Amino acid sequence: MTQTNVDISDIIAKWKPVKGSLVMMLHAIQGKCGYIPREKAMEVSEKTGIPLSKIYEVLTFYHFFKLTPPPQYQINVCTGTACYLKGAPEILAELNKLIGIKEGETTKDGKYAIAGLRCLGCCGLAPVISINGKIYGQVKASQVKGILEGLDKGEKPA
Amino acid sequence: MNEKIENIKKAFNEEMAKMKNRIIVCGGTGCVASGSMNIYKAFQEEYKKRGLDYTIEITKGCRENSTYISKSGCQGFCAQGPLVSVGDIFYTKVKVEDVPEIVEKTIMKGEVIERLIYKNPADGKTYAKRDEIPFYKKQHRILLHDSGRINPEDINEYIGHGGYQGLVKALEIGPEATIEEMKKSQLRGRGGAGFPTGMKWEFTRKSKGDEKYMICNGDEGDPGAFMDRSLLEGNPHSIVEGMIIAGFATGACKGYFYIRAEYPLAIERIQIAIDACYKTGLLGKNILGTGFNYDLEIRYGAGAFVCGEETALIASTEGLKGTPRPKPPFPAQSGLWQKPTTVNNVETLANVPYILSKGGEWYASIGEGKSRGTKVFAMTGKVKNTGLVEIPLGMTVREVAYDIGGGPTHGTEVKAVQSGGPSGGVIPPQYFDKPITYETLKEIGAIMGSGGLIVMDETDCMVDIAKFYLEFCVDESCGKCSPCRIGGYQMLKLLRKVTEGTATDKDIENIEKIAKAMQTASLCALGQTAPNPVLSTLRYFRNEYEEHIHDKKCKTGKCTKLARYEITDACKGCTLCARNCPVKAISGTVRQKHTIDQSKCIKCGLCFNQCKFKAIVRG
Secondary structure: OOOOOOOHHHHHHHHHOOOOHHHHHHHHHHHHHHOOOOHHHHHHHHOOOHHHHHHHHHHHHOOOOOOOOOOOOOEEEEOOOHHHHHHHHHHHHHHHHHHOOOOOOOOOOOOEEEEEEEOOHHHHOOOOOOOOOOOOOOOOOHHHHHHHHHHHHOOOOO | OHHHHHHHHHHHHHHHHOOOEEEEEEOOHHHOOOOOOHHHHHHHHHHHHOOOEEEEOOOOOOOOOOOOEEOOOOOOHHHHOOOEEEOEEEEOOOHHHHHHHHHHHHHHHHOOOOEEEEEEEOOEEEEEEEOOOHHHHHOOHHHHHHEEOOOOOOOHHHHHHHHHHHHHOOOOOOHHHHHHHHHOOOOOOOOOOOOHHHHHHHHHHHOOOOOEEEEEEEOOOOOOOHHHHHHHHOHHHHHHHHHHHHHHHHOOOOEEEEOOOOHHHHHHHHHHHHHHHHHHHOOOOOOHHHOOOEEEEEEOOOOOOOHHHHHHHHHHHHHOOOOOOOOOOOOOOOHHOOOOOOEEEHHHHHHHHHHHHHHHHHHHOOEEEEOOEEEEEEEEEHHHHHOEEEEEEEOEHHHHHHOOOOOOOOOOOOOEEEEOHHOOOEHHHHHHOOOOOOOOOOOHHOOOOOEEEEEOOOOOOOHHHHHHHHEEEEEEHHOOOOHHHHHHHHHHHHHHHHOOOOOOOOHHHHHHHHHHHHHHHHHHHHHHHOHHHHHHHHOOOOOHHHHHHOOOOOOOOOOHHHOOOOEOOOOOOHHHHHHHHOOOOEEOOOOOOOOOOOOOOOOHHHHHHHOOOOOOEEE
């Protein structure tokens, strides 16, 4: 889904003659690429004559448009007080050891991204991480490896 | 009378009459999330397994004595889903495992399965038929009547139930008379502002311009509101018909559905409806042979709350960033591409076909004072029956929350009902017997809004709620005008001080000052109404603000920085709290009173919720 080598000329050809269709065109491109790569925004600008600044004005105004490729797995680690005390730093360290990135970073292949999160409000399950919106509670650093392997096997989080 | 429409109606009803039964599985978003589509499939498999005849589409040449297994739009009783009806028997909380039994007993023998029918939690009474359930009985369902009874993806069924008769009538009587009928109905905009729809249409009609446009505002963004989504998904043709009639009456050549991209099912259903209309000759050139030309197209929103404001919506429909502009000129004079434009809300448009086919006077006979007709509300929060309700305007808040909603969830008292979301305010109990009309709600500092209705009880902190709505507005402010951009942010900072116990009385004065500046100087309704939740909670629950400021207390524990937990002598020393405390702040020996180390406590409230002896108090 997230390649930049996809062809968007048909999308531009479809929407270019339609009045006021920039937002619709961008929706279609994001649908095909997973986000709006800069070179695609430039292609739109070249072929439609809409200044690139105007395109970015629209892209950055709306929450829906993504300018960077979404990772396959978005891992959020709760760093609220309870989770912090119960081992969030150890989980972050373990993740760093396993996939080589820190909080706020994305792996080069776009597979994983790690973010710290404010309290999720389930302190009773501390420490908590969420992957693509699914919650894992009472996670031990030693379990992280197994969770990541489970993702590849398509296991559903408990 | 239009021959083409009459023929479709007749043909559909003839085929439908061949059916022995009909099973309807709710396909609203709530029921789908609780697994209704698996039930839909399970019915078909069960029929196959038993060698029984069924159909999933009503087309020409249906077999006699078959069963029609169909999906429907949202039936509104979301808390009881997944919902399945067999004829007029109504089953709640159905599971896939129940399907064989339903076929065996209800379909084949006509027996009612007691376990699956609705049981009123208040008195234990059971109801086999939908219309007898108190939740439905007190409602007045005009817009929601067919949503939940018909297949939203079948234009023939919509026509079979009397659909597109409103359009036929409008085309017969002409644009001026159509506007007259709308004026007679006294319908007012259901997006929140309540402007008379007939008058709005007349402004556009009388505006000079070679091209005119219609826009349907489907950018429903209030947290907690889902009426428009349910209508778009449940009865898409009623809104498409409303759009065609509005286009005809205002003299528009084209209409746009502006629907948020977060509503993919609504977009899909409206597209199916539009395509079916082109095929049937209800859109395009020379509609139903009358010479009227009109096109409809969908535009997607892209996640900006401010686009619900009509001038921002117009900018976004043009493919630009959605920021509002000053009015006048009003869209009726200069809107989409500087041409006269009418912007109507989804629910407003859904009313139009019924007004045209049944008459403006009929519609005006429902309601009270200057608020006529019905209004759909999305009721959520601390009430037993959450879901979608349609009531005649003029009904009291108490009737809605208690008779239809079934009263508070946990037997606690309802503290307030919030109406109008981030632009609205709270209705305190002393006004629960006031009728719900545009005027009375405004008078008491809430607004009709688009239809979110959130019931709150003793466990909700009013300062926290006000902060939640303000955070939303600050997040969604487009940043174009400074009263909204800066005012909202500064007000939120002060409100945070209140919830953290560091505010003074002076801060409340400043909140009120900023609110006034935002209300009078903001460019659009987002900024003008953003202070409403704060002002209305200050008006009715000032004592809660004062408690936070003077006593540094939040009774509900929602403002965690102010909470303090202590263990009383009721403690039996069961050790449950100590074992579960996420930060090991509780210590003590078995069968001895425990204590909380306040320096370690993070006020998560886990011990308070878990204690079986009510030995932990929150101060």
